[in-house]
Every structure is written in structure tokens, then in C-alpha cells.
Amino acid sequence: MTDTHEPARAAEQEPTVLLTTEGTTSVVTLNRPERLNAIDPPTHALLKQRLIDADLDPDTRVIVLTGAGRAFCAGGDVKGMEGETDFGGGDRVLSMGRDLIDAIIRLEKPVISMVNGVAVGLGATIALMTDIVYLSDDARIGDRHVNVGLVAGDGGAAIWPLLVGPSRAKEFLMTGRLIGAEEAASIGLVSRAVPAEELREQVFALADELAALPPYAVRATKASINKTLQLTAAQVLDLSLAYEHLSMKTDDHQEAVRAFTEKRQGHYTGR
Template sequence: MTSDTPSPAVRLETEGKVSIVTLNRPHRRNAIDFDTNYLLAATLKQADVDPATRVIVLTGEGVGFCAGGDVKNMVGSTSFGPADRPYVYTPGRDLIKAFLRLEKPIIAMVNGAAAGLGATIALMSDIVVMADEAIIGDVHVKVGLAAGDGGAAIWPLLIGPSRAKEFLLTGRMLRGEEAERIGLISASVPLSGLRQHVMELAEEMAALPPYAVMATKSAINRALEVAVTNVLDTSLAYEHLSMATKDHQRALEARATGVPAEYDGR
């Protein structure tokens, strides 16, 4: 195995014809902050242009896959990113578009909790394999935010609008076995066999004619990109607006203190 580490927050390794991209912030359950957002997109693109790579595996270090956006520093903030960076939702949009535009297949190896943005990046991957014990869900509403980072786009495409609304409007999490049963993900396997299952699948695809695999993926993703684009900018804008609400701050404070909040729609 060879290793190339562009940042301690995102690790890139190669194993034969498979590139393994690992979110490496286990102390934050691999939550994605402003800088990690860019690094993840850049690392995925780096693997995509590597001529030795035919398949990309995305996973998380430690017990979690990705806890979503890093909300630790959100209390008191109404910005998507640091105040000295004049972006509204470009980083989030660029990350989601990267998943749709990369040519090599991406397998999400969901080893633990995938929440919010973490769920989105898993579901935007081409194939999703979860551990039976892992959980996945879009919890934006639970912190007073609109589901703006792609969740409102990808969930209805995978399981239909009605069922997607049930999960997006409640912020409910579901385990790997249930996610497989309703068609949200490709497969759920015991955690002990997760890596072997994913690597066997990756190696199966890597052994096929690479242009045929990439072209087939690209053709399918053209339709997905149209559907996601129709929703993404609007939902990102709604999310940005919801960051300025008092209810969002109340939700974050309730999460930090453990004291339930009352919301008034402001």
C-alpha cells in the first residue's frame, strides 16, 4: 500500500487499482468543517485523475463515517464559513457536484454514523454499502436548518418523495438493514465483513474495461445531475437563510446543554 496525505483531515491511500479516501477527523466523528469540505473535493478529484486508479472507496476513520457539518462552532454564527471568506454556498455546491462529475466509480463504505452532510456524501456516491450496525439520516431539521446540502435532492431520487419526506422532515436515523430494505443503499453487511465486501466489489469493477465502466457511470449521472441541479441551489439558499434564525441557535444551544428548546418559527 502506498500513501499520499494532502491533509491530516483527509487521507488518500492506494491498494492496487483502488484508491481509498478516508475522512480523518475521528475526534469530531469525521465532521466536515469549511477546510475539510474543500480538501475532500480536492482529494476525490486527485484520485479520479490518477491513471492507476479505477475505483474510489470513501470511508471514515474510527467508529463513524461522517457526522455531517461540524456544528461545534456554529453557535452565534450566521455564516456558512469563516467571516473572512465571502462564500454563501459555493463550497457545499462544489462538493456535491464533484460526486456527480467524477468519472471513476465511488463506493461509500459506511462504517458508522452518517448524518446530515455525511448522509448526503454517502448517498451521492455510486454504490453505498453500510455496516448493519451503522446508522444514516439527514438531521438538519433537528438543528433548525433546511436540508440544503443535497439531502433534499438525493433522498427523493432514491426512495421517492413521500418516503423521503418522512425521514427529512423528522430527522430520523435508520440502521443499515432498514436502509437496504427500503432501497436507500445498495447493501448492508456485518461490520466485521464490511471492508472485505467493499474491496471485493471494488476489485470486481476494477478488473473490467475501465472506459466502459466510467462511460456507463457518466451516462447515468447526467440524468442525476439534472435532477440534483434543479433542487440544490434553492435548498442551499434555504439552508443559508435558516442559519440566521433564532430557532437554529436555540436548537444548537439545546444540543449543547441537553435542555429541550421551544421554537417559535423565527
Template sequence: MIESTEQIDVTYEGDVVVVSINRPERLNAIAPETSDQLRETLLRLDDDDDSRVAILTGAGRGFCAGGDVKSMTDRHKPGVAPKKVYSQGRHLMNAFVSVEKPIIAMVNGPAAGLGATLALFCDMVVMADEASIGDRHVNVGLVAGDGGAVMWPLLVGPLLAKEMMITGRMLSGREAADMGLVNRSVPLEQLRKETMDLAREIAALPPYAVRATKTSVNRYVAWMTNLVLEPSLAWEKISMMSEDHQEALAARREKRAGVYTGQ
């Protein structure tokens, strides 16, 4: 049985384990310690004999607001090179790809930037009609490097992926389902039942066949992850050191339009 951590809540309902990002006061935004705790939880799933299917969701009214902008302001300075070759984002996305146990995203509220990526790297996505999903990296002066450039084109094709990721437009649950970005969208009051019914349906199937089938399909995801993730993360690191990124963060804090110079 997997235990909860400070920022990741773990509960069990029969053969289904529910993993909740537990920072509701920040709309479950991902700080460095959140990323580490989520990755460690994911990596324990395959050895967890008490569950056959996992559900990933967010505590409170949001799924995940993306990277924690407050911590970004302190960590990302213009002209300061990163200390590590590989980022936490690489390790977290690779954990999603490598886990054999099925993971269903239950998107109960906003899933933005990294939050959208976390949902889309799950094996299935059930979303509330009232929830929203989109990649907002460009809107804060960053390259969409945490895995969005892997999954959006795989799910909706390059043309729609580029439109959505470059504009940063947020989609409702219904729009996302109609586009084929997520599996289905239901009213918020039905979300938990719909997701749990799907999880229990999968949990009742032969577990090895389920896991091996998922792993077979994930060969495509792993291929694209290996091809795209590392260069896009490198370009994102470069954008983190840009003046435009700092201006975007300042504009967001000050509730004004940003003025960008390309520097």
C-alpha cells in the same frame, strides 16, 4: 498517486484507492477545511493512474457526523448575511457528480446530515448493519440544503424522503438496505471485505466502459442537482441566520428540548 492531507487520508490497495475522512475525534464531522480537502481529493481521482475505483469511508467508529456543529456556532449568527453567493457545499456536491471514476461509500458508523449526503452521492453504498444513516438538518433548525433534497427522493421517492428528512429519523443499515436507500448491508466485521470485493470486481472491468456508464447515469443526478441544490442551499443559508437554529444548537449543547418560535 494522490497524497493524504491533514484531514483526508488516502491509501492504495492494488487498483483501489481508499479515501478516509480523518477527524475521528469529531466523528469525522465536516469543517470548512475538511470540505475543501475532500473536494480537492475527489477532483484528483480521474487523473490518478494508480487506481480504477475509489472507496470513501471514515476513520474510527464513524462515517461522518455531518457538518461540524462546533464551527457552526461560531460561523452562523442571526441577522448576519453570508458573504458568498455559492457555498462550499455546492462545490463539494458538484465534485461528486462530475468525477468519472466509480466511488463506493463504505459506511462503517453514523452517517448523519451532510454525512448521509456524502454517502448517497457516491455511486454505490455498502453499509454495516450496526451503522446508522439519516438527515438531521431539521433537528438543528436547518433546511436540508446540502444535497439531501436531491438524492433522497431519487433513491426512495418523495413520500419516504419527506418523512425521513422532516423527522430526522436515523435508519439502521438493514433498514436502509430494505428501503433501497443503500445497495447492501452486512455485519460490521464483513464490511471491509464486502466493499473491497465489490471494488475489485469493478476494477477488473474495462475502465472506459465503467466510467462512461457511470457518467451516463449521472446525467440524471446532475439534472436534479442543477434543479434542486442551489435553491435548497439558499434556503439553508436563510435558516442558518434564524433564532431557531441558534436555539437548536444551544439545546443540543445543554442537553435539553428546544423551544422554537419560527423566528
């Protein structure tokens, strides 16, 4: 597959999202291992494009999404948030977050998240919005927006209640608690908890199983199920993103970011 969407980075550096193929499987890899694959705006845009490229590739039947190094995705790049009060990009009506979630939901080909390490915040949302999630047994997953003074607006408020019910969703989203793999699988948040040494083998075995089936039947079945997710996202996402946008302008958010970078407890006033 020809790569035509590389961002402007230093010549010696790789793109922040890689797209490779293994037989009939396209592998999309978040590639900022030094930042635990935290997502900055260029990576945000490139991830969306890589997924669309894989979906449009006529030789691809299954897409695997994973992270380079020891993490799947640590979420938004917190170190870049200090002083930041906007995430939509100036005069945009809809945020980049809405664009990415809409794109993931509308991908026709089955997408398996191979969660090889921590998946937090936006990283958790991205994984959970895909079709099947295999989580390494030494990984943890959770949405810690509240811990940096933000509303869980980038999709967490839409997908978590669908997967685990409103009560559990509120417990996890309002505390920002991280969940181990076994618990995540037992409550239905992810499809399976898999021994770390077997994760890749099991994910690609599933990819091969899906690829061997009649492709239209697989894709149309996925599209039918995803109608519920599309309706939920349409009801929830714009409002929750608007709340998140407002929370970015609070003093508590800036204090939370400073506390994170300074490795101390935050002191919050409700402003």
C-alpha cells in the same frame, strides 16, 4: 500517490482527510475520529481535493470513501455553528456545499462508500451521492438538519427523493429520523447492509470486480446514469442551499445549536 494538499495543521497531527492506495483502489478516509469525522470548512475543501486527486490518478480504477474510527461522518461540525450565520464564505456566490456535491457527481471513476458507522446530515448526503453504498449492519444513516433548525439544503433534498421517492424522503427529512442498515437497504436508500466484520472484505471484493472490467465502459455507464442526478441537482440544489442559508440566520437555529451543546430539549418560536 504524492500528497500535495495537506492543510496547515500542527506538525504532529495527520490531515483531516487521508488518501492512500491499495492496488488499483484509492481509499479516501475522513480522518477526524475524535469528532466522529464531522466536517469543518478545511475538511470540506480537502475532501473535495482528495476525491479529485484519486479520480485523476492514472493507476486508480475505483475509489473507496470511508471514515476513520467508529463513524463514517457525523455531518457538519455542530459545535462550530453557534453564532455562525454563513456557510458560503463571505463573497462566494455558490457555497462550498455546492462545490463538493458537484465534484462528487462528476467524478468519472466508480466510488463506493464504505459506511462503517453513523452517517448523518452532510455525511449521509456525501455517501448517498456516490455510486454504491455498503452500510455496516450496526450503522445508522439519516439527515438531521431539521433537528438543528436547518433546511436539508446540502443535497439531501435532491438525492433522497431519487432513491426512495418523495413521500418517504419527506418523512425522513422532515423528522430527521435515523434509519438502521436493514431498513435503509430494504427501501433502496443504500445498496446493501453488510455484517460489520465483513464490510471491508465485501467492499474491496466489489472494488476488485469493478477494476477488472473495461474501465471506459464502466465510467461511461456511470456518467450516463449520473446525468439524471446532475439535472436534479441543478434544479434543486441552489434553491435548497439558499433556504438553508436563510435558516442559519433564524433564532430557532441558534437555539437548536445551544440545546445540542447543552444536551437539552430546544424551545422553538418559528423565528
